[in-house]
Amino acid sequence: MTPRLAFARATTVAAAVSSIAGIALVAVAIAIGRPDAASAQAPQQAPRQGGVPPSACAAIISHTLAPGSIRACDTAAVTVTMGITCPAARPIHLVIAVDRSQSIEPLLPDVRKSARDVLAELDWNIPGTMAAVLSHGFKVKVESDWTDSASRAQSAVNGIRYDAGDLGEDPPEAIDKAVSMLERIRNDSDGRPLAPIEIIILYGDGCDPSVPSCPGAAQRAAGQATAKDVKIATVCFESGPRANCQDYRAISEPKTLAFKAPGGKLPSEVRALQEAGRGVSVKTVTLKDILPPALRLVPGSAIPVPVVTGQELAFAWANAAPGTTLTATYRISTTALGQQANRTKDSTVLLEDSIGRDGVPAVVPPDTLDVTGPCAPPTATPTPEPPTPVPSDTPDVSPTPAPTFTPSATTPPTATPTRESRAGKIWLPVLARAVCLPKDVRFDVALVIDASSSMREQSAGVAKIDAAKAAARAFVALLKPGDRAAIVAFNADATVAAALTADAALLGAAIDGIQTADGTRIDRALDVAAAAVPASGDPARQPMIVLLTDGRASAPSADVLAAAQRARDGRKVFTIGLGDDIDRDLLRAVASSPSLYYEAPTSAELAGVYAGIAGTLPCPGGAVWGGGGD
Numbered sequence: 001m002t003p004r005l006a007f008a009r010a011t012t013v014a015a016a017v018s019s020i021a022g023i024a025l026v027a028v029a030i031a032i033g034r035p036d037a038a039s040a041q042a043p044q045q046a047p048r049q050g051g052v053p054p055s056a057c058a059a060i061i062s063h064t065l066a067p068g069s070i071r072a073c074d075t076a077a078v079t080v081t082m083g084i085t086c087p088a089a090r091p092i093h094l095v096i097a098v099d100r101s102q103s104i105e106p107l108l109p110d111v112r113k114s115a116r117d118v119l120a121e122l123d124w125n126i127p128g129t130m131a132a133v134l135s136h137g138f139k140v141k142v143e144s145d146w147t148d149s150a151s152r153a154q155s156a157v158n159g160i161r162y163d164a165g166d167l168g169e170d171p172p173e174a175i176d177k178a179v180s181m182l183e184r185i186r187n188d189s190d191g192r193p194l195a196p197i198e199i200i201i202l203y204g205d206g207c208d209p210s211v212p213s214c215p216g217a218a219q220r221a222a223g224q225a226t227a228k229d230v231k232i233a234t235v236c237f238e239s240g241p242r243a244n245c246q247d248y249r250a251i252s253e254p255k256t257l258a259f260k261a262p263g264g265k266l267p268s269e270v271r272a273l274q275e276a277g278r279g280v281s282v283k284t285v286t287l288k289d290i291l292p293p294a295l296r297l298v299p300g301s302a303i304p305v306p307v308v309t310g311q312e313l314a315f316a317w318a319n320a321a322p323g324t325t326l327t328a329t330y331r332i333s334t335t336a337l338g339q340q341a342n343r344t345k346d347s348t349v350l351l352e353d354s355i356g357r358d359g360v361p362a363v364v365p366p367d368t369l370d371v372t373g374p375c376a377p378p379t380a381t382p383t384p385e386p387p388t389p390v391p392s393d394t395p396d397v398s399p400t401p402a403p404t405f406t407p408s409a410t411t412p413p414t415a416t417p418t419r420e421s422r423a424g425k426i427w428l429p430v431l432a433r434a435v436c437l438p439k440d441v442r443f444d445v446a447l448v449i450d451a452s453s454s455m456r457e458q459s460a461g462v463a464k465i466d467a468a469k470a471a472a473r474a475f476v477a478l479l480k481p482g483d484r485a486a487i488v489a490f491n492a493d494a495t496v497a498a499a500l501t502a503d504a505a506l507l508g509a510a511i512d513g514i515q516t517a518d519g520t521r522i523d524r525a526l527d528v529a530a531a532a533v534p535a536s537g538d539p540a541r542q543p544m545i546v547l548l549t550d551g552r553a554s555a556p557s558a559d560v561l562a563a564a565q566r567a568r569d570g571r572k573v574f575t576i577g578l579g580d581d582i583d584r585d586l587l588r589a590v591a592s593s594p595s596l597y598y599e600a601p602t603s604a605e606l607a608g609v610y611a612g613i614a615g616t617l618p619c620p621g622g623a624v625w626g627g628g629g630d
Helices: 003-021 037-041 105-121 150-158 171-184 214-227 245-251 266-275 464-478 504-512 522-532 557-568 584-590 603-614
Strands: 058-066 076-085 092-099 130-136 140-147 197-204 231-236 258-260 282-290 295-297 307-309 312-320 325-334 338-341 348-353 368-371 442-450 484-490 494-501 541-549 572-578 597-600
Touching: 058 348, 058 603, 076 282, 076 464, 076 603, 092 105, 092 150, 092 171, 092 266, 105 150, 105 197, 105 266, 130 150, 130 171, 140 150, 140 171, 171 197, 171 214, 171 245, 197 245, 197 266, 214 231, 214 245, 231 245, 231 266, 245 258, 282 325, 312 325, 325 368, 325 464, 325 603, 442 464, 442 494, 442 522, 464 484, 464 504, 464 603, 484 504, 484 522, 494 504, 494 522, 522 541, 522 557, 541 603, 557 572, 557 584, 572 584, 572 603, 584 597, 597 603
Parallel strands: 092 130, 092 197, 197 231, 231 258, 442 484, 442 541, 541 572, 572 597
Antiparallel strands: 058 076, 076 325, 130 140, 282 312, 282 348, 295 325, 307 312, 338 368, 484 494
């Protein structure tokens, strides 16, 4: 196998293991379509920490905006989900550098044996583990470039011979050459960091006494190497009066890797370094989501609570194991009309792993928010007009002459004043019988998860059932206080794994306990889900069913549609098709409307789909007034 082919084979396996180690999530925006996944996942050059290679851990990002179209008085929900991945084990990159000068020639058999023992001790099954072999006099020669074959590396060691034309020894030149070789393969063939354990082993008898500058130069070269997190081991052979083992001890780092020949504990020390590379996790994760100037964070809407600095929202998490799914949600508002990005291009996810290495910053791509126009001005409630008082008619009083009393005269009666009648309007309050306000609405949701045997298949490097469980747990985490959920699993039959509850721990345990079996009885799943979330006449309590399947129903379509009709009676039904082997037309017909059918071509997109559904409006059409009533 050529070195290039060997490297390609090793890095391909490394990438596969990295995917299995975590949940792979890619960008999905339910309300406005899928963003360019390549822009979110393209490898980038990480800033070096003084030459230290970046972490191989990564945050695979999914992001949604729902709804994607609002009015200026409405708000939209933003969700960013991060799937944490780390390699199961860090690979070893080992350079063996052997002195081939005349003073070492009689000891070369012992040198070869020691080097072969080290190579035999390595676990070559860890993807990306590789070795290279150098020999050095005053010139450095590459005996074998990088290989993932132990036998090839051992053959290169066995082939090292004394070079009569190159009588000296130059350890600093060997170190510099080894470091340049190590830096060349710090990333895999796709540009993703491998975060290898890098070791140089020098075999020889120290600096050549005829070169006074050698010890200082060797310490310089070793110092530059260790600053890049390269470990230097030395095995010094006492070859006579010219041996300078103190030179080798001075450049060893850590000092526990300085040995005198034959270096009996060196193989076990190297193996211990390799074992320490297992089980890397993520120490901190920081999402910096930066809003454009026209957008505003809705106060109190962010979960978890971020540190807000101007337009920057900084969400932070600690101690995330591979496979962990982290979710940040918040709501935004704006008065600016037209299409606009919901975040700037500087929005990133940063992480630091458990060995102190920074990951490659991952950009969170923007979604597009369409603000269609201002809200209609509220209709003014008429103020009751009090009737306009009508002044009393004032009789026209003329001066009355002094009465003349005549015995036969009768005093005339006094005239009674009359009022003028005028019409007026009186506004009376009317009490509506039912109203749905968003802050008062609560959901009852049945999460219906396909547990058929096909869900055990791999998609994007992870079993579909595992991705479905992770996405369901993320959905449960998005529920508001007062919301409740039930878990229904189905294959040849359907069962309630968790009855309707607001207990997140109970729901998580039910999700984790789902087991797969043969069959895809969607009809039974719908009937069981409908029973789990009864229809309610209360406008503040909304029952929903969210059904996920990766296959075709094992019951007649007529039975499925009849069950769907029963389920839609008083409930909103969402459907999700996972993969390519699905009956799209049937799933659209099962949903309450075709727009409530979602598709996830791979399990990597499930978390975004669930997050998009969780961001649906709490009231159908906004505030809902109930008509009629007593």
